[in-house]
Amino acid sequence: MDQFSFTEICLHQLKMSGVHEGEKLIVLTQGSERLDYADAFMAAGMRLGAKMYHMRLPPVPPAGAWAVGQTGLAAMPEAVEALKAADMLIDCIFLLFSPEQMAIQAAGTRILTAVEPPEILARMLPTKELRERVEFAGDLLSKAKVMRITSPHGTDVTYKLNTYPAITEYACTDEPGRWDHWPSGFVFTGGDDDGVDGTIVVAPGDILLPQNIYVRDPIIYTIENGWITDIRGGLDAELVKSYMAGFSDPRGMGMSHVGWGLNQNAKWHRMVPGEFPGGMGMEARSFYGNVMFSTGPNNELGGPNDTACHLDIPMRGCSLFLDDEPMVLDGDIAVKEMKYNFK
Template structure:
């Protein structure tokens, strides 16, 4: 995508995010990654009269690796203070789960993460109906006390919902102190720390993130009082177990967030295993009617688990009930107020 085209989709994003004349916006990048994003957002923001800045962090050391919640800002308190003083942060690094992001949000800065390829950002731009329906769905989830998920493959798990707030992602952000992710389109919460029990069967064609692979042989998770106690299956189950064991952190076996996808623009079949050109898999997380469960950290929801061991697993053809009322049946949203047409 050329610079002019990328600037136009960033302009649409900033309009949807309520950017106004005189607001202070910072685009955060690291090393040589996503410098074109900074250029496009800077040009778009200037057209709206915003005061635009680009903060570029040093590239991480080759031996540093990447862990959820660990960012280059950790050693830069002055940079964190600067970001607390802007109105909106465009995060092109991926700060999620980090103490630095929480501190920036607590100061009232709104944050939008954008790390997916420009072509995906262009195809999955935010729009008013998506926000409206996601917010209605979030209200349903927030009022519920019990979530039950079942599937024809053998999933039958119950989440007690008495502790954590609901988070809505609709791919734009005009609310101080709030975070969102472009692209997206889903709602989620977390079960009580000791309130998740049952069995989840990850079926053929479901997706493991961050491994970026589709499951071929089913994986059976046993969950007791909020913790994964057993994982069984074929090759993919062995990959999951090896990944989780590599952190040497028992907190990685805790149950994290859970919810369902709402974005009809997202496509399960567009996922190409192993090929994420600079992104982190937001399309499979968002596709309409998927039910996604996660393991590991729940500090994004205000919980105590800060482990770096994190998996997101969007699943097809599941049914999800809130307080015995059907929300998703066999992978299709059945509540009229939150249904969206699928092209």
């Protein structure tokens, strides 16, 4: 995408995030990554009269695995203080799950993560309509006590929901201290620490992130009292187990967030070679009617597990019930106010 168009979509983003004259914004990058994002956001912010600067951290050696929560900010408390003093941080590094992100949010700075390739950002711009449906979903989720997920492949798992908040992601943020991620379009929460039980069968066509692959043969997870006690299946199960073992951290077997996708512009099929422009798979996390469960940390929700071993697994064709009321039925949104009006 040319820099002019990139600036235009960033302008749309900043308007949707309520940026106005005189606000203090910082764009955070690291090494030589996403310097064009900083340029585009700064050009857009200047047009809205914001006071902006670009904070560029030194490069970090490329990690083999996706180790969440570990950032270059940890060694720089002065930088964290500067970010706490801003109205809005545009995070082009990916700080989610880090104690630094939590401290910055707690200080009232709103945070927008933007790390996906520009063509994905452009394809999945935030809209008021998406926000309304996601917020409706978030309200229902925040009141629920039990979530049950089933599928024709044999998934039947129950999450007790008495501990953690519901988090909405609709790809822009205009409230102090609120984090969001562009692009997105989903809701999630976490089960009680000892309150997830059952079986999840990840079926062919479901997606493993950060592996960015479609599953070819079923992976069967057994979950007891909030912990994965068994993972079995064929090659895909072996890949997951081997990846997780690489962290040498048994807390990777914890249950992380769980929820469903609502973004009609996100397409399940777009991760095939030739169509996938790279990135961390936010389109897969967001596609309409997916049910996504995740393994590993729950510290972003306020929980005690801060393992760096995290997988997100969006699944097709599932049903998801809150207190026995269907939210998603066979991979389709089941509640009128959450449905997109496909013409």
